[in-house]
Amino acid sequence: MLDLRKLLLMIQEQKGMKANMSLEFDCEIETDDPKPLVKVINYVINYLTALTDQPLEISLNPHRSGYMMGFAVHTDKTDLPPLSDQVDEALQLYNASIERASDPGKYVRIIITFV
Numbered sequence: 001m002l003d004l005r006k007l008l009l010m011i012q013e014q015k016g017m018k019a020n021m022s023l024e025f026d027c028e029i030e031t032d033d034p035k036p037l038v039k040v041i042n043y044v045i046n047y048l049t050a051l052t053d054q055p056l057e058i059s060l061n062p063h064r065s066g067y068m069m070g071f072a073v074h075t076d077k078t079d080l081p082p083l084s085d086q087v088d089e090a091l092q093l094y095n096a097s098i099e100r101a102s103d104p105g106k107y108v109r110i111i112i113t114f115v
Contacts, residue, residue: 001028002037004060004067004114011041018055027060027067029094029114036090040098043087044071044110051075051108066095066115078104 004027012019031037048056052073059070080102087098095115102108 002031002034003028004069007034007038008041008058008060008069011038011045012058015042015045017045017049019058020055021058023058023060024062027062029067031094033093036093040087040090040112041069043084044098044112047081047083048073048108048110051077051080063113064115066113069112069114070109071111072107072109074107076105080104080108083110 005023005025008021008023012021045056048071052075054074057070057072059068061068061070083098083100091098091112097113097115099111099113100108101111
């Protein structure tokens with residue numbers, strides 16, 4: 001089992017990043033290989049930090065029959081690059097999906113949902 005809360009805290013510590021984190025306990029997924037998920041999370045963090053100079057907002061919550069991992073930033077950027085197609089492929093290993101919502105010039109939010 002992979003504890004998503006511990007994973008996010010480990011990534012935050014290793015990156016030395018400033019983030020406001022609201023992480024629920026007992027959010028675990030079954031996997032033998034966490035490396036692709038770590039790469040996806042790092043990609044999302046790098047994607048969002050390129051859009052702002054403010055701390056990221058990161059959340060982890062139970063959601064229906066799974067979990068929802070959210071990343072959000074305030075941004076003044078209006079030209080937002082698309083997310084890589086490789087992210088969807090990597091998340092399929094975890095029965096997860098990704099969604100980006102934004103209001104260009106105001107905020108960008110990326111949500112990874114595990115079912």
